[in-house]
Amino acid sequence: MTDNTILMTRKDAAAYLGVSLRYMEQLATDGEGPRYYVLSPKIIRYALADLEAWLDASKIDGNTQKAKK
Numbered sequence: 001m002t003d004n005t006i007l008m009t010r011k012d013a014a015a016y017l018g019v020s021l022r023y024m025e026q027l028a029t030d031g032e033g034p035r036y037y038v039l040s041p042k043i044i045r046y047a048l049a050d051l052e053a054w055l056d057a058s059k060i061d062g063n064t065q066k067a068k069k
Contacts, residue, residue, distance in 0.1 A: 006048040007037070013046040
């Protein structure tokens, strides 16, 4: 982590991604989703860079997808 790392709460991370807090919790429970830091059992933080990396890894190029009929 660098000095300029931006950390967010799970609630803020969910808002940034446009998903529900419950969905973020489920991703963590299932071992999926963006990486996060456990600062204590009740303090979870997400780095902005990790959220963006997770989004990039989830990206699908629409030009390479076959149209469903």
